[in-house]
Amino acid sequence: MKQWDQGARLWARVFCAMIVTLFFVFPIYWLGAISFKTAEEIFAYPPVWIPANFNFHNYFVLFRDGEAWSIWNSFVTASISTLFAMFFGTIAAYSLVRYKTGGNHLGIWIISQRMIPPICVVFPVFLLFVAWDIVDTYTGLIVLYTAFNLPYVIWMMRGYIQEIPLELEQSALVDGLTRWAVLWKVVMPMAKSGLFATAVFTFIFAWNDFLFALILSRSDVVTFPVKVTGYFGAQSSLWSKVGALSMLGVLPMIFVVGTMQRFIVRGISMGAVKG
Amino acid sequence: MITSNSFADKLDQERWFKYFLIAPAVFIILLIGLYPFVKLILVSFQNITMFDNELSYQGFIHYERLFDDDRLWESILHTIIFTAVALPIELILGFLLALLFLERIPYKQVFVGIILLPTVISPIVAGATWKLMFDQRFGPINQVIAWFAGHEVKLLWNIEPALVWPAIMVAEVWQWTPFMFLILLAALSNVDREQLEAAQIDGASWWMTFRKIVLPAIMPVMFIALLIRGLDLFRVFDVVWTMTKGGPGTMTETISIYAYHMAFREFDVSYSAAIAFLIILILTVIVVAALRRMEVSR
Numbered sequence: 001m002k003q004w005d006q007g008a009r010l011w012a013r014v015f016c017a018m019i020v021t022l023f024f025v026f027p028i029y030w031l032g033a034i035s036f037k038t039a040e041e042i043f044a045y046p047p048v049w050i051p052a053n054f055n056f057h058n059y060f061v062l063f064r065d066g067e068a069w070s071i072w073n074s075f076v077t078a079s080i081s082t083l084f085a086m087f088f089g090t091i092a093a094y095s096l097v098r099y100k101t102g103g104n105h106l107g108i109w110i111i112s113q114r115m116i117p118p119i120c121v122v123f124p125v126f127l128l129f130v131a132w133d134i135v136d137t138y139t140g141l142i143v144l145y146t147a148f149n150l151p152y153v154i155w156m157m158r159g160y161i162q163e164i165p166l167e168l169e170q171s172a173l174v175d176g177l178t179r180w181a182v183l184w185k186v187v188m189p190m191a192k193s194g195l196f197a198t199a200v201f202t203f204i205f206a207w208n209d210f211l212f213a214l215i216l217s218r219s220d221v222v223t224f225p226v227k228v229t230g231y232f233g234a235q236s237s238l239w240s241k242v243g244a245l246s247m248l249g250v251l252p253m254i255f256v257v258g259t260m261q262r263f264i265v266r267g268i269s270m271g272a273v274k275g
Numbered sequence: 276m277i278t279s280n281s282f283a284d285k286l287d288q289e290r291w292f293k294y295f296l297i298a299p300a301v302f303i304i305l306l307i308g309l310y311p312f313v314k315l316i317l318v319s320f321q322n323i324t325m326f327d328n329e330l331s332y333q334g335f336i337h338y339e340r341l342f343d344d345d346r347l348w349e350s351i352l353h354t355i356i357f358t359a360v361a362l363p364i365e366l367i368l369g370f371l372l373a374l375l376f377l378e379r380i381p382y383k384q385v386f387v388g389i390i391l392l393p394t395v396i397s398p399i400v401a402g403a404t405w406k407l408m409f410d411q412r413f414g415p416i417n418q419v420i421a422w423f424a425g426h427e428v429k430l431l432w433n434i435e436p437a438l439v440w441p442a443i444m445v446a447e448v449w450q451w452t453p454f455m456f457l458i459l460l461a462a463l464s465n466v467d468r469e470q471l472e473a474a475q476i477d478g479a480s481w482w483m484t485f486r487k488i489v490l491p492a493i494m495p496v497m498f499i500a501l502l503i504r505g506l507d508l509f510r511v512f513d514v515v516w517t518m519t520k521g522g523p524g525t526m527t528e529t530i531s532i533y534a535y536h537m538a539f540r541e542f543d544v545s546y547s548a549a550i551a552f553l554i555i556l557i558l559t560v561i562v563v564a565a566l567r568r569m570e571v572s573r
Contacts, residue, residue: 017380020390025389031400045412047413099289099292099296101296117510118510119512123318124548147303208397210399210516228399239407242403250396250400265457269496273458
């Protein structure tokens with residue numbers, strides 16, 4: 001009797017889990033469905049729940065008109081800024097951990113920079129970028145995303161480096177390696193999974209950014225979120241393009257949750273939970 | 276007199292090395308973080324508008340304007356209500372979800388992976404998705420409601436004042452409940468099993484166990500999750516921008532949207548700088564108070 005009870009409870013849980021999962025995935029399904037629908041299917045009443053076939057026309061249009069270029073812009077700015085932020089952030093974190101540079105205060109000050117809402121600093125940054133003539137360039141967005149993500153990288157890498165045993169570094173120093181060589185040949189390999197997880201999140205933050213890109217791009221380096229909002233008009237919206245371009249923006253994230261789940265909890269909780 | 280030995284050299288080099296490592300990062304943060312902040316304060320005391328470019332010191336005129344600006348205080352009120360409603364909903368739903376997945380369940384990784392997806396996608400895409408979902412004619416939501424109601428339904432989710440906020444709230448809760456869920460799931464799995472079993476043997480009620488053992492154990496992590504989400508909710512921009520742009524009228528205008536409007540639509544630069552400073556002030560007070568409470572509760 002008890003056995004049966006447990007089995008029933010398990011199935012009840014599975015059933016609940018499926019309902020919940022359906023709620024979270026359905027909107028993304030709907031977006032994907034729209035991206036494959038024909039114009040008649042999108043604007044049919046009552047709505048078509050499952051498109052008749054996989055129709056890549058909407059994607060084709062994006063590539064033909066060059067609007068899929070915004071995905072490339074997002075990719076370039078997000079990946080290059082990730083490289084810079086990871087490099088400068090990791091060596092800074094190493095300095096904070098191993099040399100206690102600036103004591104506790106410097107670390108707190110750096111993370112507090114992350115708390116400032118983008119809307120508050122974006123106008124002065126805009127003025128600065130006008131003065132430097134880097135509005136609407138890759139350079140501008142890369143500089144900005146690097147700066148914006150640095151506090152996050154430093155904060156996360158600080159936690160990962162703290163977990164590396166000090167003895168390894170000491171014995172490497174005794175063996176005659178320079179400080180710089182210790183950092184590259186001992187610390188970096190040890191922190192590999194931390195580096196990787198932090199880089200993924202840094203990329204995601206830049207990839208998903210809207211406000212900075214909205215203000216600091218005009219036409220040349222428009223990123224995909226800005227492009228998507230442009231498809232919503234006052235009178236009519238280009239739903240097929242909204243669906244297709246949004247799906248292109250979601251695809252890398254499907255890959256992320258599919259392959260790197262075990263890194264995610266520490267990354268989004270800013271290190272509060274050690275996953 | 277001045278002799279150099281290798282040990283002193285090494286120390287000297289080390290001192291230089293640690294600053295060398297941190298200098299680029301600090302330089303970039305100062306340039307893109309601190310400089311704009313100083314500039315912001317400067318501009319708020321000047322008078323830069325669409326028609327004027329007065330760079331001399333103007334005193335507190337823009338700060339005085341803040342007090343008479345009804346639209347500003349309304350947007351702050353919207354933001355506070357939005358945060359105060361969405362945050363507990365996300366917390367409670369996230370907690371319930373975490374309880375569901377805490378026990379053994381087949382294909383757990385797959386379920387959790389799918390549920391996580393909304394949290395990592397762009398808020399713009401989330402907003403766009405729900406705008407399509409809530410479309411009065413071609414969206415599935417009115418359709419589902421129609422099935423239950425038994426007749427055609429035309430709820431104007433993007434226009435009707437009573438429906439706009441709930442629509443935005445659904446999008447927001449949908450996107451960020453998984454965030455709470457994942458963090459609470461990790462925190463709950465770390466609760467000491469032996470303590471729980473001991474409590475069970477002693478015949479403690481579920482509520483007692485929760486209050487005396489589970490809650491204190493997950494408190495620190497839950498607190499940080501609430502702080503991260505609270506700050507994000509307070510500066511919400513993207514999802515509102517895609518779904519309503521603050522409309523109809525100024526019904527759904529949040530503080531970030533209003534600040535954007537004043538800076539980049541009205542070009543009332545100095546005044547928008549004063550608003551930005553006000554936002555930073557409010558957030559600083561909240562964060563400092565929150566961190567102090569966290570220290571007290573430890």
